[in-house]
Amino acid sequence: MANCKYEWPAAGDRRLIGKSISRIDGPAKSSGRAKYSLDINLPGMLFAKSVNCPYAHVRIKSIDTSAAEKMPGVKAVRVIMGVGKEVQWAGDQVAAVSAVSEEIAEDAARAVKVEYEQLPFLVNEADFDKDKTAGRTRQAAELKVGDPDKAFSDPDVVTHEGHYGIPVITHCCLEPHGHVTEWMGPQSLRTFSSTQGVSAMPAQFAEALNIPANNVQTICRYIGGGFGSKFQMDAWGLASAQMAKDAGKPVKYLLERAEELETAGCRPSGFARVKVGAKKDGTLVAWESDCWGTGGPTPSGVLPIPYVLDIPNRIRRHTFILANIGPARAWRAPNHPQAALLTMTPIDDLAAKLNMDPLQLLMKNADLASEGRGKVYREELQKVAEMSEWSKYWHPRGDKTPGHIKRGLGVSIHTWGGRGHAGNCLVTIQPDGSVTAELGSQDLGTGTRTVIAIVAAETLGLPVEAIRVKIGDSHYPFDGPSGGSTTVGGVSASTRRAAVDARDQLFAAVAPGLGVPADQLEAVDGKIQAKGDASKSLTWKQACRKLGVKTVQAHGKNPGQCMLGSSGVGGAMVADVSVDTETGLVKINRMAVAQDCGLIIDMKTAESQCYGAMIMGICYSLFEEKIMDNITGRMLNPNMEFYKLAGIGDIGELKVHMMTGPGYDERGVIGLGEPPVISPGAAISNAVANAIGVRVPTLPVTPEKVLAALAKGGMA
Amino acid sequence: MKQKKEKLLSGKKEADGLTRRDFLKGAGVAVSGSILVGEAQAEANPAEGSAQVQGPGEVPVTLRVNGETRRLNLEPRVTLLDALRDRLDLTGAKKVCDRATCGACTMLMDDRPVYGCTVLAIEAQGHEVTTIEHFSKGGKLHPMMSAFVEHDAQQCGFCTPGFVMACIAFLKTHPNPTMEEVEKGLGGNLCRCGTYWGIRHAVLDAAKAMSAEAEGGLIHG
Structure with a gap:
């Protein structure tokens, strides 16, 4: 798409895009003056x-x-x-x-x-009691590819069978x-x-x-938080x-x-009996899963398993259980955290059976990822291995060092779409030089306002503070809802198109006076000037004054001309935990993620999405569960003492690496909100298994479950 | 500060005839129960005798908020948080768990952090209540707020004012904290978006900035 007038500036020409810029509504929030x-x-x-x-x-x-x-x-x-x-x-x-x-x-x-x-009511589905769930199940369409039975029957194929699960959790928006x-x-x-x-x-x-x-x-x-609900x-x-x-x-x-x-919302549960098979060299060949879960009284949440890796012979069956637990609502990366857990934990168990390093097993099978994204996964696995010092700290299953504190590492990979949503932006340049960008969008705390300001400022050659971003009002031009990591792709593209057109109108207004053709002008450093000739220039204010009593207004849409964004990202995450085998307590030592999302507009808020997602992942891996009572049919923990979230001391050391540069930037802007929240469950569960030598089959990995798993068949 | 406290505790008659001292006799347990972080300084006497009964209808309540005297008529059951938010439009402190778990309503009472959801407005009489609004008076951000912005220690921002207040209070007792102290001392606040990573660094940075300011004689707030 060379020479398309809206395209993103080349790497060397980006003054603001990709830099680490503080969110523009940060002072309003941190001072308590932001009105929710x-x-x-x-x-x-x-x-x-x-x-x-x-x-x-x-x-x-x-x-x-x-x-x-x-x-x-x-x-x-x-x-x-x-x-x-x-x-x-x-x-x-x-x-x-x-x-x-x-x-x-x-x-x-x-x-x-x-x-x-x-x-009559049903509020628990984990054990899938056929008597109790009678009349309360619905079957999803079976998915079958290749010939799993034949693949499993190959004598050279090593198989692992197990039971895994992830319960219903809620959104717990603070507002x-x-x-x-x-x-x-x-x-x-x-x-x-x-x-x-x-x-x-x-x-x-x-x-x-x-x-x-x-x-x-x-x-x-x-x-104050939404997360899909x-x-x-x-x-x-x-x-x-x-x-x-x-x-x-x-x-x-x-x-x-x-x-x-x-x-106000349930993330559907996912439980499964899984059988997975690989050749002795670790090549995954066969998958079979019987999965069930509930998101409430209506069918919801078919889990896309096997996840990321399209194992050539696979069959999956899914049963919806209709339960009286609350309404299913989209929860950050709908269905993916469950799918990651139900895929990456059995594969990790299979790797243990094969005496293989699970990170190497994922590397080996990365080309099973769709859309030819195997190379990206290998790069990300390589990166996250370095960040977590995998080769130094990973060991075969079961930490053999003496004492009751056992340390282990676990890995998972994830994917998401994240194409920008449809929407509109109106950019106005006033004769006094003030600039507004208006969109009927919303900032969930992801940095939407800041992204809009950066794109407009970059395009107009102005500092970020010069842009007044007006969002959060339906009187502004229509913008799509913020779900599925679609906002940054949508607003960055519509804002770019509007700002380019507004800038070009301003160029046309000042070109005659400068004696330079409009298409030979550029907007940089607060000036409108002839390209490569700073002697023919006007300050931004002088240029805008030439508008007289007119204002410049330009409307940008997404989708529209020029490829400004795309879809499909990946990431790899490693968790490093210590488990106390006397108390069952799991402590996060470190977590690391390598994540791609195309062209990054604001590095600071992008990294924040990853830090936050890892922490949110720690919450659902170790603490969160909507606990339902079989006798009363009620939630037992509808408060924040017992519906537990991680605190500031529960998160360990976190490392984030955004994949940028050639191979990534030219994909344009892709959303980031969902993907890094997908892998923590599997990565942490795998790390616990690596530490204590046995699998805790379901999340959250509570002390009680750790002790039960150890008692059942753990370390000596 | 100690002097000021004693003055407040000296038992000046309120309009309704209840002395500060009488009131605290009944309220001591609840007040100290809402201490968040830092070393608890014994302030209220242990309960001895019974407090005068108030309510159930509205009673006149006089609060000192951010250095101003505010007079309200409230039912005795109204929390300090609801009084500030619903009657005085001081909405920086957020109502989230409403039962002293999450810290989103953290504010200062006589310089100590309390959960506003677990203090009755009538209990707060005679104390100096300071809310987050106080710390950006005149549009100038407190160094803690600036540090939160710099370290992106906020996403949706709903827990943020409570966290900022807890951090400001924490530094009063731990002016040069270690990371370990930060992790323990700020355990009374919860965030859903996962901003703890930024908060940790913001607190440490703000501590440096504030001690530098203090050395320069510019103690803020």
Whole structure:
């Protein structure tokens, strides 16, 4: 795509792209001045609280809201799940109340009386009890390639069989789901929504409320975490708008912590019996898996196993279990962390059986990766081996050194798409020289604002601070939702196209005065000048003043002309752990990742994605589980004491290497949010197995499970 | 600071007739229960006798917040966090776990870090409450905030104000911390995006910057 006018600057011409630049909204966040939806306070605003169903599966027989309605300070009550409706998980919102204070709203919610008809429920699927799951299973289409039976029957093939699993976890966004809604007129609504899709939110409210979508404005300047769970208006959003209308006052309705954990999203579980076979030299030839899992009462989450490596003979069966555990929602890299665990741990066990170094086994089989990405995986495995000092610290399974602290290393690889989403950017240059970039996008904390500023600044030859980035408002040009690592690719491309066109308009305006053809001008170092002749130049301000009373505006779209991004990334990760065989406690010593994502716009926030993903991975590898109680059907840990996350002392030393330069940069911009969160489960599980000599078959790797695995067949 | 505390504890009559001292007799356990990091300095007397009953309706409450006196009418059950967020629009402290686990609502009470979700507003009377807003007055960032920006110790940013406050308080008791002390001393705050790596480095850097400033006579905050 040479000579395409929007293409990214060549490596030597990049002043800002690829450098390590601090996020532009960092000061607003670190000073506590950034306003999230939960922080919005409007005059006369009411506070809403939910009436939560305490049962896992019931039908509603009656609801009596009269006592709540009569309470002083209560201004609106709405039934969300009416009589006859079936509730599918505990904690679900049956009704909501709005009152002048949080405390009165809580009292009023407690005063709502609901009668339920109990229905049978299922909340645990790990053991796949055929009796208990009767009528609650659905089969996914079987996938079969080659002839696995024949491949396994080859006498030269070494096989390993095992059982592995990863439980349901939740998103645990620190800012809960919800909205503040305010009617601006009889048919006109404004919402302050904690959402990953600012531009898509008005249509959801409009349809539910039967008002024109153009009359709905959604604002989300800052969002306190989403991770895939915040795309929908949700029942609480609609109830908020309805109560705001009923009461004639704005309503703040964001979830409490317990309902956030019980009802705002589940990452589907994945359990599998796996059989994997390789030749004695480690060449993988056959795979068979029977997998099951649940993401809630509807089928969700077919796991793409075997993962990354398309083993030539393979068969996979998947059973969805329909359970009353909450709603499945996309969780950072949907289905991939489960698939990585269910693939990379049995392969690691097979490597142990073959007396092979698992990193070498992955190297050997890297060409089984699709799209010819074997070379990239080899480079990344090589890099991560260096970073983790693999050759120094890896040992055959079971740390034989004396004492009760055993150290081990584990490795995993991962993949993701990450093509930029569709969207628009409007760049405006004012005669006074000020520049804005407007997009109906959102910054989840990934650095979206900063990426937009860098691209516009690079294109216009200005410092990052010169660009005012306006996002987080549906009145700005439509941009896609932030999911699946699609945002940076989308906004960088639309911003680049808009900024190039805006710059060219400015060139056209100043060219006659400078006596230089417009196509011979360049924007560098805050100046507009003749290419290679700094004597013919104007400062940015002087140039913009030539616009007179006109402003320059240019609209950029994605997709559009020139290849500015692509899809398909990989990464390799190593975990280095120590396990105390007396207490079962796993400690992370070090983790390292080598990750590619095409052309990197901001190295600092890109690396942060990797650091953060490894830490989030440590959380789900060692601590997180949505623990469900078979007797009550409820989540036992809907709080942050027992729904555990890693703390600052739990993460060890982290190393990140972004693969850049020739072979990577020319692929254009590709998303990064998901991929590095995929491998930690497998890498950590493998490291534990390497340390203690036996597999802890399921995540999280808790002390209890470590001790059980050691008791079952561990080290002497 | 010690002098100031004693003055506050000296038992000036409040409008409702409850003395500071009476109040603390009943509230001592809860106050010290919300200490986060650093060495606990015994402040409140152990409970002796019973506190005067307040509520259940609204009662007048006088708070000292960021050096200003704020008068409110609140039910006694309202937490300091909710009072600041819902009534005073001081939303830097975040409400996340609402039960003293995550530290997102960390603020200072008489210079000690507390979880605002686990202190009642009425308990905070007579104490100097300092929220994160205080540390960027006039638009100038506290060195800790600058260090968070520099080390990208924030992603979604929702845990960040609480972390910044915990870090500021931590450095008051550990002006030159080791990494090990950082890992232990900041264990009372949780982050979901995984920003601990940046936070570790931000704290160490801020400690250096602040001791340099202190030597130059420019003690901030």
